[in-house]
Amino acid sequence: MAKSDYLISLPEASERMGWDAESMRQAIRNDKLSFATGYQQDSGKWVFVVDRNAFEKCLAGTKDLFK
Numbered sequence: 001m002a003k004s005d006y007l008i009s010l011p012e013a014s015e016r017m018g019w020d021a022e023s024m025r026q027a028i029r030n031d032k033l034s035f036a037t038g039y040q041q042d043s044g045k046w047v048f049v050v051d052r053n054a055f056e057k058c059l060a061g062t063k064d065l066f067k
Helices: 010-017 021-029 052-060
Strands: 036-040 046-051
Touching (some): 010 021, 010 052, 021 036, 021 046
């Protein structure tokens, strides 16, 4: 998969934050994180989207991590 200027993978985000990926998925499903969103497809599978710019601002401390 090509690297995006706008999105970051959930595994990369969880690794950089020092969180396990499942904890991050659960927080996204519960709409708790300011830098990511998730939605459930008709098949029941979840898709997670992490905004690279918002994530970097959270890591830098210029944006709140939680909603």
